[in-house]
Amino acid sequence: EAAVTQSPRNKVAVTGGKVTLSCNQTNNHNNMYWYRQDTGHGLRLIHYSYGAGSTEKGDIPDGYKASRPSQENFSLILELATPSQTSVYFCASGDDNSDYTFGSGTRLLVI
Amino acid sequence: DAKTTQPDSMESTEGETVHLPCSHATISGNEYIYWYRQVPLQGPEYVTHGLQQNTTNSMAFLAIASDRKSSTLILTHVSLRDAAVYHCILSRGYQNFYFGKGTSLTVIP
Numbered sequence: 001e002a003a004v005t006q007s008p009r010n011k012v013a014v015t016g017g018k019v020t021l022s023c024n025q026t027n028n029h030n031n032m033y034w035y036r037q038d039t040g041h042g043l044r045l046i047h048y049s050y051g052a053g054s055t056e057k058g059d060i061p062d063g064y065k066a067s068r069p070s071q072e073n074f075s076l077i078l079e080l081a082t083p084s085q086t087s088v089y090f091c092a093s094g095d096d097n098s099d100y101t102f103g104s105g106t107r108l109l110v111i
Numbered sequence: 112d113a114k115t116t117q118p119d120s121m122e123s124t125e126g127e128t129v130h131l132p133c134s135h136a137t138i139s140g141n142e143y144i145y146w147y148r149q150v151p152l153q154g155p156e157y158v159t160h161g162l163q164q165n166t167t168n169s170m171a172f173l174a175i176a177s178d179r180k181s182s183t184l185i186l187t188h189v190s191l192r193d194a195a196v197y198h199c200i201l202s203r204g205y206q207n208f209y210f211g212k213g214t215s216l217t218v219i220p
Contacts, residue, residue, distance in 0.1 A: 004154075035210070042198065042210035043155070090154045099145075100208065102154030 003027070006091050006103035013110050019078040021106050023091030029101075031094050032074040034058075034066060036087040037105075043090060049074055081110045114138070115199045120215045123189050131184040131214055133199030138179050143202050146173065146184050148195040149213070155198065158184065194218040 004025045013019045025032065030051050035043035045058030047066035055066040063085060065077040074093075078085055086109050094100030116134040123129040135144065143162050147155040159166055159173045161182075166173045172185040186193055198213040 033208075040212070042212050043208075044210075045208075092154070099157035099160065100147075101157070104154050105152070 004091055004093050004101050004103040006106050008106060010107045013081045013108065015082060015110055017081050019081045019108065021076040021089055023074045023103060024072050025093040027093050027101055028071065029093035029095050032068065033092045034076045035090045037090060038087050046076065083110045086110045114201045114209055115211060117199050117211065117214045120217065122217045122219065124219045125190055126188055128185065128187045129189050129216065131197050132181065134181050135201055136180045138201055144175060144182050145200040145202055145208065147198045147200065150195045189218050191218050191220065
């Protein structure tokens with residue numbers, strides 16, 4: 001069954017440390033997305049990608065980098081994690097005008 | 112930059128039909144209307160989407176106004192499993208979705 005898998009499910013990181021969140025999709029979709037969701041907000045777009053080798057800035061890219069080494073994998077990188085980046089992160093994949101599939105989320109706590 | 116407007120919360124009783132409204136007065140001609148739902152501790156789940164015509168699937172019926180400035184997601188015979196936050200989103204395909212806060216649907220036994 002086609003799916004979007006995120007790892008890790010939960011992560012505790014120290015301030016100033018490097019954090020990498022991984023996402024793998026078996027949908028063969030071209031587009032992949034990283035969102036964060038905080039209490040009182042909807043999902044906010046951080047970075048997205050149209051295909052292997054491409055990354056684009058979303059609405060709130062500051063403090064984050066992204067990497068799309070292959071069709072299946074899309075990573076979100078926090079080079080210097082800060083407590084304000086404590087959140088739930090969702091990865092999604094999709095194609096033009098199709099339904100988008102979301103992962104189950106990664107819960108990140110930066111202390 | 113909210114493109115859609117939804118009520119913050121709605122309530123229904125098990126077995127009833129519920130109509131979830133969404134206003135999108137500035138929708139562009141090539142924007143699709145998507146509906147997703149989300150329960151706590153899980154990612155959003157696709158419900159349905161449409162461009163101009165009403166659509167139906169096993170999860171819901173989507174009614175789109177003739178001028179496309181509003182839409183209504185209709186859930187029939189709601190159960191406790193339908194309790195979720197429902198997001199109405201506009202998308203131009205390759206461009207990203209904008210998620211607002213959505214409508215929190217409470218289902219009473």
